[in-house]
Amino acid sequence: MVQFNDNVMTIALKGEPAKSCDIRFGEGLFPEISEDVKKLYNGRRYAIITDSNVRLLYGEMLKEEIGRDAEVFSFEAGEKSKNIYTCDDIIGDMTKSKYGRDTLILALGGGVVGDMAGFIAAIFNRGVPYIQIPTTLLAQADSSVGGKTAVDTKHGKNLIGAFKQPEKVYIDISTIKTLSDRDYKNGLAETIKHGIIQDDKYFEYLKNNLSDILNRDPESLLTIAKRNCEIKGNVVEINNFLGEKKPRKANMIFYIFILLIALCRYLFLMKI
Numbered sequence: 001m002v003q004f005n006d007n008v009m010t011i012a013l014k015g016e017p018a019k020s021c022d023i024r025f026g027e028g029l030f031p032e033i034s035e036d037v038k039k040l041y042n043g044r045r046y047a048i049i050t051d052s053n054v055r056l057l058y059g060e061m062l063k064e065e066i067g068r069d070a071e072v073f074s075f076e077a078g079e080k081s082k083n084i085y086t087c088d089d090i091i092g093d094m095t096k097s098k099y100g101r102d103t104l105i106l107a108l109g110g111g112v113v114g115d116m117a118g119f120i121a122a123i124f125n126r127g128v129p130y131i132q133i134p135t136t137l138l139a140q141a142d143s144s145v146g147g148k149t150a151v152d153t154k155h156g157k158n159l160i161g162a163f164k165q166p167e168k169v170y171i172d173i174s175t176i177k178t179l180s181d182r183d184y185k186n187g188l189a190e191t192i193k194h195g196i197i198q199d200d201k202y203f204e205y206l207k208n209n210l211s212d213i214l215n216r217d218p219e220s221l222l223t224i225a226k227r228n229c230e231i232k233g234n235v236v237e238i239n240n241f242l243g244e245k246k247p248r249k250a251n252m253i254f255y256i257f258i259l260l261i262a263l264c265r266y267l268f269l270m271k272i
């Protein structure tokens with residue numbers, strides 16, 4: 001079971017040696033992130049990897065907060081950038097700036113940034129530590145937890161990747177206020193799916209508080225971030241990557257069926 005201590009959730013990770021990953025929830029966390037990385041990763045150089053949109057909104061802000069040991073490396077926003085060539089470009093820029101084994105990567109952005117910066121952390125200099133700072137609802141609900149990293153290829157989505165657990169995840173709900181309606185609703189669909197598949201009480205909560213949730217009320221955002229991560233965290237603890245199996249065909253059909261129901265209920269709730 002994942003453990004909660006105030007605004008920090010701990011996921012126990014199996015493996016040799018067993019590890020754990022903390023998820024910190026809050027609002028306006030950049031000063032705390034800066035203080036933590038400088039204390040816990042003193043002497044390292046900090047590479048903030050982000051996309052072109054998030055760079056302008058939060059990347060430079062985080063760099064200012066951390067100070068001279070941090071540099072921002074960005075790529076054009078969007079799924080089309082999530083490939084090995086963009087990773088190579090970012091790694092090239094980091095190398096030009098003399099980043100090496102002493103690097104700590106800060107993955108600041110949505111699922112695309114998280115997947116790609118996590119993958120760079122897995123392969124750069126045979127692996128360097130990284131932390132996740134997800135800024136979309138989808139990334140806060142799902143992709144930043146569990147250590148799955150990957151890039152797309154012309155042969156398939158997420159075809160090249162690695163399991164690489166972040167040192168820590170910081171979920172700063174204040175970043176959600178700038179998200180487009182489209183991306184917000186996209187993350188909400190993932191949230192509603194969690195409710196339908198895993199927890200009836202949570203689904204009731206979402207239904208009863210829909211107006212606050214749609215208005216991005218901070219308290220509701222915090223509640224859904226915590227519950228989403230708890231659900232994903234429990235899945236990660238059970239399906240730890242060492243024992244992960246391919247879903248059986250019957251499970252897949254059942255899963256697709258549940259997803260269709262989730263989608264219909266979502267469209268109904270959104271009155272689309």
Ligand SMILES: NC(=O)c1ccc[n+]([C@@H]2O[C@H](COP(=O)([O-])OP(=O)(O)OC[C@H]3O[C@@H](n4cnc5c(N)ncnc54)[C@H](O)[C@@H]3O)[C@@H](O)[C@H]2O)c1
Pocket residue numbers: 051052053054057077078079082109110111112113115135136137138139142143144145146147148149158175176177178179180183186
């Ligand atoms: N690793 C996993 O377990 C896992 C799970 C689910 C999805 N994913 C991956 O996640 C990706 C999709 O993630 P996504 O939906 O977050 O897309 P995304 O990362 O492309 O972000 C969507 C858009 O929102 C912008 N954005 C991000 N944060 C913002 C903010 N705070 N304010 C304003 N704009 C902001 C981005 O620049 C982008 O244009 C896919 O590549 C998918 O494969 C991974």
